[in-house]
Amino acid sequence: MEKLLQFCNINKSFPGVQALSNISFSVKGGSVTALMGENGAGKSTLLKILSGDIHPDDGHVSIDGVPQRFESPYQSIKASVSVIYQERQLVNSMDVMENVFFEDLPQSKLGFISRAELRRRTQEIIDAFGLPIKPNDMVGRLPVAYQQMVEIMKAYRRDSDIIAFDEPTAPLTDKEIEILFKLINQLKARGKIILYVSHRMAEIFKISDEIVVLKDGVFVNSFETAKTNESELVKAMVGRDIGDTYANLKRNENIGGVLLDVKNLVTKDVHDISFQLRRGEVLGFAGLVGAGRTETMRAIFGADPIISGEITIDGKRVHFRSPKDAIAHGIALCPEDRKEQGLVLGRSIRDNVSMPVLSKVRKGPFLNTKSEEKLADAAIKTYSIKTPSSEKEAGELSGGNQQKIILGRWTSDKMDTKILILDEPTKGIDVGTKAEVYQMVCDFAKLGIGVIFISSELTEVINVSDNIVVMQNGRITGTIAREDATEESVLQLAMHN
Ligand SMILES: Nc1ncnc2c1ncn2[C@@H]1O[C@H](COP(=O)(O)OP(=O)(O)OP(=O)(O)O)[C@@H](O)[C@H]1O
Ligand SMILES: [Mg+2]
Known part of the structure; x- marks a missing residue:
């Protein structure tokens, strides 16, 4: 039966x-x-x-x-x-x-x-x-x-x-x-x-x-x-037609000069990584899971040690010893794994969103609840986080809504961000909100921020980025401009040997 x-x-x-x-x-x-x-x-x-x-x-x-x-x-x-x-x-x-x-x-x-x-x-x-x-x-x-x-x-x-x-x-x-x-x-x-x-x-x-x-x-x-x-x-x-997400994107038309210049970076996971990120550019990173994209960004962010190579920002050599150092220099990294990297499930949405900017919303020894609330409400609105209020504990939200808190945290307007690194930002996020995330990425670029957009979804990384860096086995195997990128051409670089 x-x-x-x-x-x-x-x-x-x-x-x-x-x-x-x-x-x-x-x-x-x-x-x-x-x-x-x-x-x-x-x-x-x-x-x-x-x-x-x-x-x-x-x-x-x-x-x-x-x-x-x-x-x-x-x-x-x-x-x-x-x-x-x-x-x-x-x-x-x-x-x-x-x-x-x-x-x-x-x-x-x-x-x-x-x-x-x-x-x-x-x-x-x-x-x-x-x-x-x-x-x-x-x-x-x-x-x-x-x-x-x-x-x-x-x-x-x-x-x-x-x-x-x-x-x-x-x-x-x-x-x-x-x-x-x-x-x-x-x-x-x-x-x-x-x-x-x-x-x-x-x-x-x-x-x-x-x-x-x-x-x-x-x-x-x-x-x-x-x-x-x-x-x-x-x-x-x-509940409605969202139309052609990519064709409707309002992109940044004015890409500026070199902001981040990485030369011959070597860590225990990646080899000879060189690329440039311009002001107002969305630079995609494509590759199979495990290609070394996350590891490259962690090294730039000061989270993993660098063996050799040079990183310059605005023409100045930098050496970040910790993520704190990198954040102070205007780099924000929105990590792929919300659980391992920073979401505190027992705390409210408000606390989670304002965490990295606490010193900025703090007045004297007191927390400024009002401005914290404003940040959290902005995140709830931008990413349509489904919750009755910003007081709700992060652990009580659905999986995708938890991911959105992390996005809200690293993209709040209290961060003086010059370089924004997004590692698989749309993982677990529904189709409607994905379109909003893409537009947000373009909006950051319009502010002159250099955005690094890591994604394993070929269609999105090809259509959202201005240029796409492809990695395989800890190395860069090519860079393609959006106009020239097709799923086949990117896959070929991602799997070539
Ligand atoms: N333990 C809980 N306490 C309070 N609210 C909860 C709890 N679990 C789920 N919710 C709420 O119930 C609703 C449905 O959540 P659910 O996790 O089923 O969504 P989902 O469809 O799986 O979403 P996602 O695609 O993000 O995983 C959400 O508004 C969520 O915040
Ligand atoms: Mg779920």
Whole structure:
């Protein structure tokens, strides 16, 4: 019998937000159903209800026609459901096999299984995934992409009937994405029910059969992937036509003289990096994940040591010993990983946005709450952060809205920024807001700021930047002007050898 998952009249509210209103739809086995919608639409909340992590105020989940009341994640797992969260849930201090067999580890059931047996079974799963890791590798020491794959192995090992993925590819490199899609297709062929949340259009069209769109916690519509297109989906998600994002961009037409000049930079990760950034220029950095773009910027920002090479700003040689030094010289770096690099989940949006400029909004020994509030409100408006107020804790926001706080922090007008480095600024951000981020990038350039725009999404990096630097394996392999750039020409440089 074909498996069936139903969401029946689900309601869920949090203080000040109706996260889900009367959500009802069904998902069939043997197909991949994508869940789409803007940041804060309610996608993760719905998956958390499916996983028993939170409880609906009203309504229920039903499996094969049987209503379920999950009091805990354990009950959901027992009902053959696995949810892979947007935020990784691994235990870093345990090894791969302990994580993969986590719920079955303590006493009872698997108590008599030897570590040798555990290792053998984990190795089988690793082989099925085709990854170069070992059962006894410590999870905390693995690259983020592999940590995410271990998370997926946990679900695979349980052999659940229902598997839900919440933005699984965000930390993955292209190679792991390929492995993941192959696995998903195998699971689908075995009749599993698969839910898949992502903001990446190309991915949705590649992997899904059906698409469900949510907006502000409300079910908007469902589509057959083969019978819809990108603009129809965007319209359903945003509620209006956003037109041709790139053609509508108001760019800076007056690019000035050289602002940042990097010559023969060498660090432990990158080799012989030379490039120039002009005033008012948007300089894209393209390449595959792991090409060395983040490492290059960290070195320029004073976060990683430089072995040799020269950096000049406005013709003056600089040596930054720390990010603090770099910030004092007008460099701002908006990092790729919001969790590892600075978002304080337990603090309010306001505190998080004003953090680097505290000395400027501070009056004497007191914080100037009013001007902090102004900064936070500006960020909320610029990036359409979905929240009832700037007092809300960062940890209570949806994943994409957390990313927007980091953007707001590093682009607030209290920063005297000369050079703005954005590392994957649109990761996890919905289509409508992406267009706003691109315009903001151009607006900074119009102010004469030199903007470095790192992105692994080829279309955006090619269309937003004035010039595109391509990196591969820690080296620059070419620079292309926007007029001459095509996805093929950039990819060729990104993968050439
Ligand atoms: N624990 C919580 N406390 C308070 N509000 C919450 C909590 N979890 C979610 N919310 C709110 O519920 C709404 C829906 O959030 P959810 O995480 O489901 O969005 P999402 O569709 O997954 O967005 P994204 O694409 O950004 O990940 C948001 O407004 C969010 O701030
Ligand atoms: Mg989410």
